[in-house]
Amino acid sequence: MARMKFYCDAERCIECNACVTACKNEHDIPWGVNRRRVVTIKDGEHGERSLSIACMHCSDAPCAAVCPVDCFYTTDDGIVLHDKDICIGCGYCFYACPFGAPQFPEAAAFSARGKMDKCTFCAGGPEADSSSDEYKKYGRNRISEGKLPLCAEMCSTKALLAGDADVLSDIYRTRVINRGASVLNWGVSYDNIKLGS
Amino acid sequence: MLNLLLLSCLMVIPFQVNVAADTPSNTGVVQNTGTDLWRQVRQRDIEIVGTSQVKSPGANVMINVSGQAWREYRVMTLIPKAGLIIFLGLLGVGVFRLLRGKIMLEHGRSGIKILRFTLNQRVAHWTTAILFVVLASTGLILMFGRKFLLPVFGPEAFGNIAIAGKAVHDYLGPVFLVSLTVLFILFVRDNIPSPKLDLKWIMQGGGMFGKHASSDRFNAGEKGWFWIASLVGLVLVISGIILDFPIFGQSRETMEFYLFVHGIAAVTMIVVSFSHIYMGTAALEATFEVMQTGYCDSNWAEEHHDLWYEKVKDTAGEGSQQQDDSAASDLHQQPSDTA
Numbered sequence: 001m002a003r004m005k006f007y008c009d010a011e012r013c014i015e016c017n018a019c020v021t022a023c024k025n026e027h028d029i030p031w032g033v034n035r036r037r038v039v040t041i042k043d044g045e046h047g048e049r050s051l052s053i054a055c056m057h058c059s060d061a062p063c064a065a066v067c068p069v070d071c072f073y074t075t076d077d078g079i080v081l082h083d084k085d086i087c088i089g090c091g092y093c094f095y096a097c098p099f100g101a102p103q104f105p106e107a108a109a110f111s112a113r114g115k116m117d118k119c120t121f122c123a124g125g126p127e128a129d130s131s132s133d134e135y136k137k138y139g140r141n142r143i144s145e146g147k148l149p150l151c152a153e154m155c156s157t158k159a160l161l162a163g164d165a166d167v168l169s170d171i172y173r174t175r176v177i178n179r180g181a182s183v184l185n186w187g188v189s190y191d192n193i194k195l196g197s
Numbered sequence: 198m199l200n201l202l203l204l205s206c207l208m209v210i211p212f213q214v215n216v217a218a219d220t221p222s223n224t225g226v227v228q229n230t231g232t233d234l235w236r237q238v239r240q241r242d243i244e245i246v247g248t249s250q251v252k253s254p255g256a257n258v259m260i261n262v263s264g265q266a267w268r269e270y271r272v273m274t275l276i277p278k279a280g281l282i283i284f285l286g287l288l289g290v291g292v293f294r295l296l297r298g299k300i301m302l303e304h305g306r307s308g309i310k311i312l313r314f315t316l317n318q319r320v321a322h323w324t325t326a327i328l329f330v331v332l333a334s335t336g337l338i339l340m341f342g343r344k345f346l347l348p349v350f351g352p353e354a355f356g357n358i359a360i361a362g363k364a365v366h367d368y369l370g371p372v373f374l375v376s377l378t379v380l381f382i383l384f385v386r387d388n389i390p391s392p393k394l395d396l397k398w399i400m401q402g403g404g405m406f407g408k409h410a411s412s413d414r415f416n417a418g419e420k421g422w423f424w425i426a427s428l429v430g431l432v433l434v435i436s437g438i439i440l441d442f443p444i445f446g447q448s449r450e451t452m453e454f455y456l457f458v459h460g461i462a463a464v465t466m467i468v469v470s471f472s473h474i475y476m477g478t479a480a481l482e483a484t485f486e487v488m489q490t491g492y493c494d495s496n497w498a499e500e501h502h503d504l505w506y507e508k509v510k511d512t513a514g515e516g517s518q519q520q521d522d523s524a525a526s527d528l529h530q531q532p533s534d535t536a
Binding site: 017040062098113 | 255256267339340347355360456
């Protein structure tokens with residue numbers, strides 16, 4: 001079985017936020033909920049890097065460990081999903097998650113938290129595949145249609161990759177090997193040239 | 198000719214670049230310029246704070262460094278330790294019951310009633326008590342439900358129980374603040390510690406080992422529960438209200454901290470409440486009726502709160518006709534007792 005993973009290549013991410021927009025559009029996600037976000041560090045400074053971050057579908061998921069109602073489950077593909085019928089919106093998963101993936105719509109009176117929403121790797125939820133019930137709660141189920149997550153599929157620089165972990169690491173390994181060889185590489189072309197010498 | 202010259206110039210440029218790169222400080226190895234940064238991100242030595250178009254709390258933080266510690270605290274420490282402490286608390290009550298059994302009044306009931314708690318005090322007490330029991334049990338569902346209730350009820354039913362429980366817990370929390378405040382105001386006067394008397398009471402083990410210890414309206418044990426309930430209750434309510442409204446931009450660290458405080462305070466109050474609940478209901482003869490009806494038996498008062506009894510024995514029998522007709526008839530037969 002495949003082990004599904006996201007990988008974001010910081011040498012390629014240009015902080016265009018297209019993955020964020022594509023995700024929101026594909027799954028009809030309400031305001032205030034962002035399954036994916038781009039974080040830029042050292043913005044505007046030397047060494048600026050951006051990463052597109054969503055649920056990373058951990059093998060030992062902290063969200064699942066702290067959930068008081070045990071609503072998380074891992075699919076055969078290694079995708080971490082949750083059951084919104086069981087979720088109580090306590091927010092514990094958000095406190096434990098290293099990536100800030102769990103999101104909470106303001107649903108009840110006094111802005112109490114609604115059911116948790118997070119990246120599903122475009123794999124829906126426990127409902128029947130591609131049913132309207134599933135779409136309403138979790139968004140599109142692309143995995144059941146043989147497609148990969150939309151954010152990665154439409155990434156313009158192919159910074160964000162989604163798929164089987166083995167395939168992704170092969171792609172990334174090839175990139176790293178070739179990267180050092182290119183004169184156009186950031187590190188070669190800019191960092192190490194001493195102008196005038 | 199010109200083309201050839203240009204071409205040779207172009208060919209020189211990469212050559213020069215290679216030479217420049219091959220300086221002693223950089224021995225030909227092209228380093229990823231982000232190496233140090235990613236090392237820091239991966240090892241989580243520092244909180245990597247950046248910028249993001251998403252503006253929710255923590256959205257600009259790349260890695261949440263406190264999450265793992267909080268997970269370990271909740272899963273490895275809080276839940277098992279709280280379970281053990283609550284179990285030991287219940288065991289303690291059980292052992293005490295086995296050792297002492299039901300503690301009866303030495304001279305039985307006199308049948309003469311003395312007003313001990315006014316209607317306001319009783320309403321405040323029972324409002325707080327009911328809220329406490331509901332809040333504690335719904336809180337315990339969140340703490341232990343996954344381990345004990347989920348296997349029994351199954352995920353669907355337990356999910357519904359937990360959803361209802363959380364809603365009740367969230368909405369009743371702020372109400373508990375109100376009832377706790379009222380209770381504090383009504384009872385604080387007689388719960389102010391009197392060092393000499395309370396110390397003596399504690400030294401005598403509250404009369405647990407035979408001889409009754411002297412006490413005013415409330416003994417040191419009751420005062421202890423009053424102050425624990427008030428102060429720990431205040432901590433519980435404040436931390437709870439911060440957790441209740443996650444809309445003021447509280448950071449994850451803030452919420453983790455108050456969950457830490459809330460859990461410890463809750464377990465403390467629940468365990469201490471066992472002794473209060475047991476002492477107030479089944480442990481002592483003629484005790485539960487006091488908070489139930491507001492009146493205590495004069496023998497009960499003399500035995501458990503001798504100093505208070507001296508102050509109020511003149512009022513014995515007043516207003517108790519509606520409460521207990523037989524007590525009233527006893528009064529007429531033994532007028533000398535109430536004088």
